[in-house]
Amino acid sequence: MDSDDDFVASEDDSGNESNTGEDEDGLNVALIDSEPTGSSHVDGNDRMEIEEEFPYEILTTEQIVQHMIDCIKEVNTVVQLPPTITRILLNHFKWDKEKLYERYYDGDRKMLFSEAHIIDPSETTSQKEIKKYLHNGMENCVICCRDLPTSMLTSLACGHRFCRDCWVNYLTTKIMEEGMGNKISCAAHGCDILVDDQTVMTLITEPKVKLKYQHLITNSFVECNRLLRWCPKPECSHAVKVQYVDFQPIKCDCGTVFCFLCGENWHQPVKCDLLKKWRKKCDDDSETSNWIAANTKECPRCNVTIEKDGGCNHMVCKNQNCKTDFCWVCLGPWEPHGSSWYSCNRYDEDEAKAARDAQEKSRAALQRYLFYCNRYMNHMQSLKFENKLYASIKEKMEEMQQHNMSWIEVQFLKKAVDVLCQCRQTLMYTYVFAYYLLKTNQSIIFEDNQRDLESATEKLSEYLERDITQDNIVDIKQRVQDKYRYCESRRRVLLQHVQEGYDKDLWEYTVKLDKV
Amino acid sequence: MAEPVPGISAIPDESNARYFHVVVAGPEGSPFEGGVFKLELFLPEEYPMSAPKVRFMTKIYHPNIDKLGRICLDILKDKWSPALQIRTVLLSIQALLSAPNPDDPLANDVAEQWKINEGEAIKTAREWTRLYAMSG
Numbered sequence: 001m002d003s004d005d006d007f008v009a010s011e012d013d014s015g016n017e018s019n020t021g022e023d024e025d026g027l028n029v030a031l032i033d034s035e036p037t038g039s040s041h042v043d044g045n046d047r048m049e050i051e052e053e054f055p056y057e058i059l060t061t062e063q064i065v066q067h068m069i070d071c072i073k074e075v076n077t078v079v080q081l082p083p084t085i086t087r088i089l090l091n092h093f094k095w096d097k098e099k100l101y102e103r104y105y106d107g108d109r110k111m112l113f114s115e116a117h118i119i120d121p122s123e124t125t126s127q128k129e130i131k132k133y134l135h136n137g138m139e140n141c142v143i144c145c146r147d148l149p150t151s152m153l154t155s156l157a158c159g160h161r162f163c164r165d166c167w168v169n170y171l172t173t174k175i176m177e178e179g180m181g182n183k184i185s186c187a188a189h190g191c192d193i194l195v196d197d198q199t200v201m202t203l204i205t206e207p208k209v210k211l212k213y214q215h216l217i218t219n220s221f222v223e224c225n226r227l228l229r230w231c232p233k234p235e236c237s238h239a240v241k242v243q244y245v246d247f248q249p250i251k252c253d254c255g256t257v258f259c260f261l262c263g264e265n266w267h268q269p270v271k272c273d274l275l276k277k278w279r280k281k282c283d284d285d286s287e288t289s290n291w292i293a294a295n296t297k298e299c300p301r302c303n304v305t306i307e308k309d310g311g312c313n314h315m316v317c318k319n320q321n322c323k324t325d326f327c328w329v330c331l332g333p334w335e336p337h338g339s340s341w342y343s344c345n346r347y348d349e350d351e352a353k354a355a356r357d358a359q360e361k362s363r364a365a366l367q368r369y370l371f372y373c374n375r376y377m378n379h380m381q382s383l384k385f386e387n388k389l390y391a392s393i394k395e396k397m398e399e400m401q402q403h404n405m406s407w408i409e410v411q412f413l414k415k416a417v418d419v420l421c422q423c424r425q426t427l428m429y430t431y432v433f434a435y436y437l438l439k440t441n442q443s444i445i446f447e448d449n450q451r452d453l454e455s456a457t458e459k460l461s462e463y464l465e466r467d468i469t470q471d472n473i474v475d476i477k478q479r480v481q482d483k484y485r486y487c488e489s490r491r492r493v494l495l496q497h498v499q500e501g502y503d504k505d506l507w508e509y510t511v512k513l514d515k516v
Numbered sequence: 517m518a519e520p521v522p523g524i525s526a527i528p529d530e531s532n533a534r535y536f537h538v539v540v541a542g543p544e545g546s547p548f549e550g551g552v553f554k555l556e557l558f559l560p561e562e563y564p565m566s567a568p569k570v571r572f573m574t575k576i577y578h579p580n581i582d583k584l585g586r587i588c589l590d591i592l593k594d595k596w597s598p599a600l601q602i603r604t605v606l607l608s609i610q611a612l613l614s615a616p617n618p619d620d621p622l623a624n625d626v627a628e629q630w631k632i633n634e635g636e637a638i639k640t641a642r643e644w645t646r647l648y649a650m651s652g
Contacts, residue, residue: 142599143564143598143599144564160599162598162599166598169565169598170565170598172565173562173565173566177562177565177566187597187598187599188597188599189591189595189597189599189600189604190595190597191597
């Protein structure tokens with residue numbers, strides 16, 4: 001991110017870098033590889049056999065800026081406004097040019113400009129309206145209260161004039177301290193007219209501030225634009241540009257594979273909304289409260305939460321202000337129980353039954369969650385260990401090459417670990433999917449697929465972790481190859497089945513989902 | 517320099533020119549009438565690009581001023597403009613005393629009382645003014 005020199009405000013000299021096609025390193029246009037090498041090369045894109053490719057481009061920061069300039073130019077050929085105004089307008093419409101055209105040509109243009117906090121360019125330049133505080137040929141800046149030559153003061157289209165020094169200070173504070181880019185308004189009190197790029201770029205001279213401003217503008221361009229998304233890897237400064245929004249994996253030039261819709265790691269088969277619910281469930285302490293519900297009861301009188309720490313069912317609340325006596329089983333007062341516990345005749349009363357039912361239910365829900373969560377976590381944990389496996393496999397590959405095997409002959413090992421990782425990742429997310437799935441015929445098929453994939457994956461993992469030695473290498477190579485091909489095909493079958501379910505609307509969930 | 521505003525004074529501290537001792541008279545017709553409220557005003561390093569920090573030193577019963585004397589006023593926060601001055605800020609604070617806004621509260625209990633039973637709230641505000649803002 002070190003040279004964003006081509007920028008909106010200086011767009012005239014930016015014609016030296018084209019946005020598509022002729023990238024110097026050839027890496028920037030990364031269409032997902034969709035050659036019909038087909039079934040045996042599943043490369044993060046499992047749907048390619050059944051559906052068309054999903055085209056996208058990975059853009060560098062410079063290319064993003066160029067893309068922004070191109071968008072502005074394109075709109076400008078139609079609306080014929082100054083480019084800086086076009087940028088503010090486009091930003092207002094979240095870079096949806098169709099919406100902009102619609103409002104610009106069909107709606108009330110005055111209203112449009114005022115909503116976007118711009119002065120209508122057709123009605124400005126009436127210099128006489130601008131209020132100047134003149135004192136014997138000098139003009140007063142109301143911020144610093146100095147009398148200065150008129151040429152030292154400047155204003156936006158709204159006409160609120162301040163001296164250059166004050167403008168520079170104001171903009172620098174907004175940009176550097178408050179991290180504002182496209183939402184900086186005029187420095188005058190109560191004026192909401194937005195500062196345009198041209199003004200910022202001519203007033204600000206310090207490179208650090210300019211750069212920060214450019215980053216802020218670029219960032220808002222990507223964040224607002226529905227066809228763009230930053231690569232989620234923290235140190236990566238690439239963004240992806242798609243042609244239409246879809247649930248698809250994106251492979252960034254930095255190697256990160258993420259979901260275009262939500263920016264998380266690619267998480268097929270489970271969709272973004274369910275994954276988000278799952279993450280929230282895992283993150284917040286809703287499960288703590290589930291545990292409390294399953295393992296504790298409330299004092300029937302003061303409602304303090306109690307955990308039973310002995311065998312006796314005669315409870316005495318330890319809350320000093322309460323000290324009520326009650327029965328742990330039925331939560332009724334202890335008195336009628338008398339001396340003999342087994343005559344607890346309140347046991348079958350409706351109220352006590354309801355309380356127990358609620359407790360049973362919550363306990364069952366907790367068990368169910370833990371079941372899925374354990375398996376999810378387990379695959380996640382294994383996936384982390386597989387990174388170590390890459391290292392040990394690499395050693396093995398080098399060792400084999402020293403023992404009369406060629407480079408190409410040992411590549412199957414790396415491929416096997418790749419497949420193993422893919423399968424683990426898929427399996428991990430199948431448990432999220434399964435957790436929210438209602439039992440149907442289809443869900444049973446899904447679980448069968450899941451079981452097959454899981455057992456094959458575990459076998460593959462075992463082969464790779466221990467069984468390879470010098471002596472059995474030829475035999476094991478065959479077995480490993482067979483196994484990873486089998487894993488690949490099982491994985492594909494599982495994902496296709498889930499996709500089919502999505503397409504035909506076969507899945508039913510235990511939770512309500514917002515319609516996307 | 518603009519002419520002084522009646523009922524408001526701001527005197528810089530002897531040892532720190534950024535620190536002002538402010539006195540605002542409770543506006544006529546408000547429950548704070550007759551009270552003399554002390555405030556402190558501090559101009560941060562970034563002033564005038566960022567807002568001055570103002571705080572009531574005198575206890576006051578007002579929905580937009582909390583127990584610590586902090587003030588909920590838009591121009592002291594995100595609506596600050598470098599074109600505003602100490603004078604305009606203090607005028608705005610005086611105006612806030614005349615027109616409490618319980619819908620944008622800082623002191624929740626006071627705001628609640630102001631909404632449920634305005635008469636009672638105004639009575640309390642008068643009482644507090646008498647107790648804390650008239651002594652000296």
